[in-house]
Amino acid sequence: MEKIMIIDGNSLMNRAFFALPPLTNKDGVPTNAIHGFLSMIYKMIETYEPEYMSVAFDLKGPTFRHVAYDQYKGTRKGMPEELRVQVPILKEILDALNIHRMELEGFEADDLIGTISKRCGERGLKVFIVTGDKDALQLVDDQIEVLFTKKGISLIEKYDAAAIFEEYHLTPLQLIDYKGLSGDASDNIPGIPGVGPKTAIKLLETFKSVEAVIENLEEIDNKRLRGLVETHANQALMSKSLARIETGVPVEFELSEFAVEEPKLEEARALFSLYELKSLMGRLKSEVTIAESEMPVTAEEAITWIVDEKGLNALLKTVRASKQLAVYSLIEKIHVRDIRLAGVGVALKDRACFIPESADLSLASEFLKAIGPETEIEKWSYDLKREYLLSYQLGYKLENGCFDIAIARYLIDPSRSSEKLSAMAFERLNMNLAEEEAVFGKGAKAVSVFEADQQSAAMYAQNCARAIFDLTIQMKGEIESENMAQLFNEVEMPLVEVLANMEFEGFNVDLKELDDMDVILTEKLGTLETEIYELAGGTFNIQSPKQLGEILFDKLGLPAQKKTKTGYSTSHDVLEKLEKHHPIIALIMEYRIYSKLKSTYIDGLRQVVNPVTGKIHSSLNQTVAVTGRLSSTEPNLQNIPVRLPLGRRLRKVFIPSPEHTLLDADYSQIELRILAHFAKDERLIHAFRNKLDIHTQTAAQVFDLDPKDVTSLERSRAKEVNFGIVYGMSDYGLSENLGISRKEARLYIDQYFAKYPSVKKYLDDTIEECRTHGYVTTILNRKRYVPDIHSKNFNLRSFAERTAMNTPIQGSAADIIKIAMVKVYQDLKKGGHKSKLILQVHDELLIDCVPEELEAVERLLKGDMESAVSLEVPIEVDMKSGSNWYETK
The missing domain is CATH 3.30.420.10 (Ribonuclease H-like superfamily/Ribonuclease H)
Structure with missing residues (x-):
């Protein structure tokens, strides 16, 4: 007997999406539902070997059921965006695989499934319906079985008429009446209020159908139930109509349309490659079946124990x-x-x-x-x-x-x-x-x-x-x-x-210094609280955004910037815009900084001091930052707020082992040196090779001055421009940082590029290469994909362009410090040194150094860091030792 398999596309995609972990391709496109769906299709083909197959999809828009009852499926949440974007991709893949699919305006996928399955059954075909929706059980007859996916998509439960009767004590067609009486919350089918599944089954065992229940009201013994049926009789009939799958959809078809055929190999391979369906690539053979060696790997079914x-x-x-x-x-x-x-x-x-x-x-x-x-x-x-x-x-x-x-x-x-x-x-x-x-x-x-x-x-x-x-x-x-x-x-x-x-x-810690800082911070927060309460005209919870919003915008009448679901927004960017309106704002921002310093670094550090070693063992993670940088957690030692005097003082807490010295080495302006290397700009290369102050030189170039005439303000502005260029900063960002107009910031950037045309060309070429390839690379060919480089959204595309400009520079800096770490660690080991590498923070390495090894380790550290890679300009390292981290800076 020939077989046809009809798949409920939306149902199976939904099951796969929620059953599987999030997956994306390099462009950030979600793919988990596609993976799960295709895996299930291949599994079905192998297991049941159908000669014919079709996948039915719902279309957006109302169906005849919505016309009959405008609240139909009214309680359903919309499809998650991460699932929605996968639907057209899957359809394109199905077309490339030559798997028939069908959809029709005004009808649900269920109706197409019902119509095709009944007509194929009448032609003598064995029909398998694959779905995660038990509505399809009403279609079961001698020729039609339902393969119901459960536990996500990992298990299949087969339903024929006997299995349905065993579970429900009803025939397949009675399942329509069952919903007419008990309703269906998922589809917002009302049924008869107060009639649950057990009551519905009991009524149908006696009366067989909704119509018979209504016609035989007097035979219902329970007075309350009889009243409910009488009151909601029309609603029950409507609910039955809504629950019935239409099997007479006006569609014409030839069975040959559904034939399982060989895929369009080149198209399918291109799509599988684009969406990184690597585990399924081996399926793309001209034959429907595949060799055992190409079967998907499955988890072991038995444990092999080693017990002696x-x-x-x-x-x-x-x-x-x-x-x-x-x-x-x-x-x-x-x-x-x-x-x-x-x-x-x-x-x-x-x-x-x-x-x-x-x-x-x-x-x-x-x-x-x-x-x-x-x-x-x-x-x-x-x-x-x-x-x-x-x-x-x-x-x-x-x-x-x-x-x-x-x-x-x-x-x-x-x-x-x-x-x-x-x-x-x-x-x-x-x-x-x-x-x-x-x-x-x-x-x-x-x-x-x-x-x-x-x-x-x-x-x-x-x-x-x-x-x-x-x-x-x-x-x-x-x-x-x-x-x-x-x-x-x-x-x-x-x-x-x-x-x-x-x-x-x-990393060893000085708990006494931690306690001393705690006292200072507690006093500072108390002083700030008093000043804030005086300006606010009363006490309130400064940490509560809701209460703070009421004080600022309702009581003090400051201009509200934006609202959230819970009230006024008091985020940092909102407060920054209000700073000139009232002196309380500066105090609140200062309070937040010191409060975070205390909670995160004073209270937080105490909690992570190891009970055995008395040290803090921060974890450095390799697979977090997309730039290639290491990230620090438990605690994060890379984000100590060093711009504040008390933040800088926090470094005094970190000390070497007893009788040891702390040695700190920091790359000097490594990202600007990398920019000079990549851009091959003669002026930048000249400045670095001759050990000139790069920010003074930039100021002299941009403002047409002699280097000796550059003021500290001009140098600081040039410094912002230098680092702004590295990070792809816009005129808006530079104007915010310098507190100048966007026009003036734009002028600075234009003047910079006029004086450093090789830098401008390098950055433009980098963006263009990113558009061509979809990614950018570092000095060691570390890749970062930038999917929004082609976005039609201006803001997304602009951010992507800044990412493309910055990543090769920041990522190369990550490559270089990592090379240095490996060299330093291995050379300390080879030399039999007792000194230990204990921390990396951005472009900085710290060594817990045995005093008698200090000179040798200084030479080793400087040599390994400065020779990590070869650039067009020399790499320089600033080095200092001390009795705590603070002293080394």
């Missing part, structure tokens, strides 16, 4: 022969110096297993200690830094940790910062990998790896290792093809060990 020394030794022998493996350690991280191992998931080319760890049998740690130091074995992981931290805890050397798929993914597309392993596995391998929260819980319901179900935890770790191995194989080639092998292998991967070591070492 014999099994462990056999595994070690296999690993040493294969020379590459993926590991996923199941750990509980109490803090950086207290990491507890519960087991290790391991994957090789043709097998995966789980090694448990227990108080009685430490097989997992034995395994890690055995393979860790072996340099000839490649170790692959996801978040390899945690494996390094674990190695410090267990006391073994981790050598040749050469591939971290999180970092590879980040380099391939930095807009997907900190992407989950489950999202990568689904997109690239078509593997439904369990989310971490599904295994270990979330929030208040979260449990440790030791409290979770042992089977689930072991399965999770084993499957993670399997995914890591297969993803590494795939991504290795991609890193090569993207010309980022040097960046990945010589910078980013060695840097993982550097960052792990820095995090493990930590």
Whole structure:
């Protein structure tokens, strides 16, 4: 018997969208619903082998049901924008795959499905309807079955007439009457108020249909129910009409239109490539079926346990022969110096297993200690830094940790910062990998790896290792093809060990200095409070935007800028515009700064001091900032507000280890030097090569002055222009920064470009290249995609152009400091120095230095930083030592 499969397009897309983690391509286009939908289609083709197929979609606009009842589906929320944009893309892909699709104004997809399925059934075809909406169950008959997607799109439940009767005690056609009586909240079908599912089924078991229930009112024993039916009889009939799927839609078709055909390969491949449907690319063969080797990877169904020394030794022998493996350690991280191992998931080319760890049998740690130091074995992981931290805890050397798929993914597309392993596995391998929260819980319901179900935890770790191995194989080639092998292998991967070591070492703190600052800040906040209350004419909660808004705009009568849902906006930009209107505004802004300083850095730092080491172990993250810069968390040491005297003083809290010295090295004007290198501007190159003051030189050029006649004001304005150019600043931004008119700011920028035409040409060329390729690159070929470079929205496009100008410069600065970190770390290690690299902040490195090593380490640090790369201009480093961070600045 020939088979036709009819798919409810909107329903299945909706299911896929909410079931799968967010996915986007390099241009930022959402793709998770497309991935899930196509995966399901391929699964259906393989399982049921239909000769014919069609996908039905709803169209925007009213249907005949809306005409009959204007509140039909009135309670439904609109489609999320991230899903809406995927609909036309999926339709284009279906056309390229030669999969028939249908839609018709005035009718829902259900009606087209109903009409085609009934007519095909009458022609003797076996019909399968794939949907996530049980409305379709009414269509079931001897020829038609419904394949209902549940648990997102991962499971299919088949419904024939017997299955429907078992669940509802009704026939398929009675399901229409069922909705007529009980209604349907999702479609806003009213039914009879007070009649729920159980009552509706009971009535239909007795009377068979809505019409019969109404005709036999007197036979309903329950007086209240009888009254409800009598009162709402017409509403019940209307509800039944709304619930009925139309099977007589006026459409003409030939069965051959639905035939499953070979795809238009070139079109399909281009679309799969554009939207990065990598896990599905192997499906694009001329045959409908595919070879087993091209089947999507699925999660392991059984755990292979390593439970004794014999099994462990056999595994070690296999690993040493294969020379590459993926590991996923199941750990509980109490803090950086207290990491507890519960087991290790391991994957090789043709097998995966789980090694448990227990108080009685430490097989997992034995395994890690055995393979860790072996340099000839490649170790692959996801978040390899945690494996390094674990190695410090267990006391073994981790050598040749050469591939971290999180970092590879980040380099391939930095807009997907900190992407989950489950999202990568689904997109690239078509593997439904369990989310971490599904295994270990979330929030208040979260449990440790030791409290979770042992089977689930072991399965999770084993499957993670399997995914890591297969993803590494795939991504290795991609890193090569993207010309980022040097960046990945010589910078980013060695840097993982550097960052792990820095995090493990930590930064010593002076708790007494922290307490002294707390007293000063508390007094300062108290003084500001008093002054604010005096100007406000009473006390209020300064931290409450609502109360502050009432004081400023209702009581003091200041001009309101904008409103939010909860009242007046009192955001920083609003307050800045009001500063000249009343003296209270400056005090409030000052209060907020000191309040944040106290809560974030005084109270906050106390909370993160490690109980074992007495240090702060800030985490430096590689896969967050799209520019390639490192980010600092727990706590963030890169955002200390140093423009304030008390903010700068906060650096006194950070001290070296006892009897040690703190050594600080900072790149001098690295971004301007990179600009000179890229633009090859003779004047900039001359200034840097001759160690001239670059801001004085710029002022002299822009204002047509002799350098010795440049005033401090002119130099400071030139400095703003210099850095404004680097960051693609507009005349508006420069005027805001300098407090001058936009016309004057525009004049400064125009004069700058007139004197530095090579810079203007470089920036224009960079934007043009970005328009051509869709991305910009750094000195080490780090890529950043800029999807809005072609936007029709002026503001979005302007921001994208500024991003294109700045990223090669800022990203190259990130490349250079990372190269320097790797060199410094490795040279300290090779030289047997006890001094340790402990922090990186923007263009600055800090070393906890043993006093007797100070001279040698200064030479090493300066040499490694200044030789990180070769530029057209010399790279210079400013260096200073002291007894705390404050003294080194």
